[in-house]
Amino acid sequence: MQTFLETSFQNVRSSKRTDQLHKVLLDEVLNSKPEWAEYDWQYEYRLPVDGFGGTFDVDIAGFSGGQLKIPVLIKAINSNVNKNIKNYANTTIGEAARIMFAPNANIEKVLFVSILPRIAPRFNKSGDVVGFDDVLSAKKRTQISHVLQAQYSGVVEAIDLHFDIQGVKEKKTKDDFNAIIVENLDQLVIA
Numbered sequence: 001m002q003t004f005l006e007t008s009f010q011n012v013r014s015s016k017r018t019d020q021l022h023k024v025l026l027d028e029v030l031n032s033k034p035e036w037a038e039y040d041w042q043y044e045y046r047l048p049v050d051g052f053g054g055t056f057d058v059d060i061a062g063f064s065g066g067q068l069k070i071p072v073l074i075k076a077i078n079s080n081v082n083k084n085i086k087n088y089a090n091t092t093i094g095e096a097a098r099i100m101f102a103p104n105a106n107i108e109k110v111l112f113v114s115i116l117p118r119i120a121p122r123f124n125k126s127g128d129v130v131g132f133d134d135v136l137s138a139k140k141r142t143q144i145s146h147v148l149q150a151q152y153s154g155v156v157e158a159i160d161l162h163f164d165i166q167g168v169k170e171k172k173t174k175d176d177f178n179a180i181i182v183e184n185l186d187q188l189v190i191a
Contacts, residue, residue: 001028002182003024005115013111019043025074025113028038028059030032047071051101058099066189067106071099075114078177079121082133087161089144090115096148096156110156111190118162118184119169127174136162154191 002026011017022043030037033121045061062070073095075088092112116139122131139160148156151170165171166181 001115001161002185004126005182005185006180008076009180012078017035017057017117021074021076022060025038025072025188028070029060029190032188032190033186036062036070047099047102049103050098050191052098056098056102059105067107069106069108070111071107072111075083076111077114077116077120079123080133081116081120081135082122083136085138085142086101088174089142092144093147093151096152099154100156107155109190110152112156112158113161113188114158115161115163117165119165121168121174121177123170123174129172129174129176130170157191159188159190161188 001024008017008021009181010064026041026043029188039062042061042063043059045058045068047058048057058068058071059074061068064070073092077084077088095112097108098108099105116135116137118134120133120135122133123127124130145158148158163185164183165177166183171177
């Protein structure tokens with residue numbers, strides 16, 4: 001995971017970056033829950049019918065007996081976190097419903113994993129750093145774990161993995177973030 005994060009500001013919409021993220025995160029999931037290694041795992045699985053009656057794309061999907069058992073949804077958020085923090089929370093709650101209320105759903109665990117720097121840059125359209133977001137403070141103001149617990153009794157879990165970017169406040173442009181040094185990365189622990 002650390003190696004992925006070092007270049008995570010590059011090509012943020014690239015399928016190659018997404019593929020790398022999926023692989024490293026599945027490794028982390030299986031390190032936390034080695035008993036899940038027996039599942040069949042797929043990347044970018046399309047759930048044919050979700051709880052809203054449409055299709056739904058799952059980043060990483062664990063199957064047992066041909067049934068989806070463990071959907072994992074990932075967000076690797078690097079910048080401009082505060083302005084989107086409530087949208088991320090709303091999205092998580094809505095996506096949980098789409099999965100949990102899918103016809104014939106027999107889900108064991110849903111994981112929403114967000115990977116975020118503790119201090120995140122804010123960029124303008126020119127790529128200049130115009131400020132920094134205190135991500136931990138923003139996350140404290142947007143707690144959803146109690147909502148997910150009340151709705152799904154622990155089946156749906158939101159996990160935040162935080163890390164520090166060495167010298168983050170010394171960087172002035174988006175280009176300064178092309179290769180970062182990652183420190184103090186949280187370990188993935190699944191309840």
